[in-house]
Amino acid sequence: MLQLQTLDFPFPPSDFIKPSLSSCLSLSCSPWKTRIENTTKVKWKISAAVTSSGFYNQTVGGQVLAKTVAKNTAKKRVFFLDVNPLCYAGSTPSLHSFANWISLFFDQVSVDDPVIAVVDGEGGSEIRRQLLPSYKAHRWKFLRHFSKGYVGRSYQVIADVLTKCNVPVIKIAGHEADDVVATLVEQVLQRGHRVAIASPDKDFKQLLSEDVQIVMPLAELNRWSFYTLKHYVSQYNCDPCSDLSLRCMLGDEADGVPGIQHVAPGFGRKTALKLLKKHGSLENLLNAAAVRTVGKQYAQDALTKYADYLRTNYKILALRRDVNVQLKEEWLIERDRKNDSKVLSNFLKRLEETQKIGRDHTRSND
Secondary structure, X not given: OEEOOOOOOOOOOOOEOOOOHHHHHHXXXXXOEEEEEEOOOXXXXXXXXXXXXXXXXXXXXXXXXXXXXXHHHHOOEEEEEEOHHHXXXXXXEOHHHHHHHHHHHHHXXXXXXXXXXXXXXXXXXXHHHHHOOOOOHHHHXXXXXXXXXXXXXXXXXXXXXXXXXXXXXXXXXXXXHHHHHHHHHHHHHHOOOEEEEXXXXXXXXXXXXXXXXXXXXXXXXXEEEEEOHHHHHHHHOOOHHHHHXXXXXXXXXXXXXXXXXXXXXXXXXXXXXXXXXXXXXXXXXXXXXXXXOOOOHHHHHHHHHOHHHHHHHHHHHOOOOOOOOOOOHHHHOOOOOOOHHHHHHHHHHHHHHHHHHHHHHHHHHO
């Protein structure tokens, strides 16, 4: 059942994208000009001139892709806001962090484009935990420890802030926010719109396309930065499908998903990258290994013996697009931002007053 305001306690941001300061500079949505060059068997280069509005004018081989740019900018852009990770400063729950990032987001990024906020539903992903009990187990322990405390009580306040800023807040019981976003992204794309996902979570990289971007909060620069499909290809020299396959093979320590190296020592990143570069995806690789030799004997044995193990990892790490949630037309209208300044100002004032009361109470008990 769809609920719009009651929120869960978020997980600590241990699996978020953590770009270095140097990479942050090249991805920032400031009016700087960046140039990314990559040389492979097919030589190509991308130049990105970033306008003050945060849009990238893409060029390949020095020629502007006028048709692509015109086509993309002509489409309406819909933002998805991954709320949970914004409520942390590092690994510490922080409502000031939420206030800071949401203020920058409304003022510099989304402006009056439609925004849909999504939070984790109660219980997270039961399906994933049934497949792998260790999936995010440390986070559920963290949740149980803190959910009845200060931050747990504060999330209704966050929902109220977003609602007053004309942002719908979506929560689906038993589902993680990532899967809800992935499902709704598909529905937005079917309506012919573009999508930007505001989140530091690396899992959203698998959704990147010409019409889907990520915009990440960069703590070092205190600003949001767009990350596109072209940035991804330049950085990794592969497509997002291969990235997901690589994570399935090597595992994801942050999510408690063990890689194949735990059951087949010697099968590491170098071997996985080589095989994926040749076969393109995990499923293609496993299908090939089932009928012929695809690599050295240790790799061949591991792929045939642990094929089900790897496919289970894929089911866990791949974002689901079948959550029972339907996009509403009213979520796609231009966001009325007239309340932003007053709502956020009052929110910050309340936070300061609460902190002052807390400090006075502490001093009185000393």
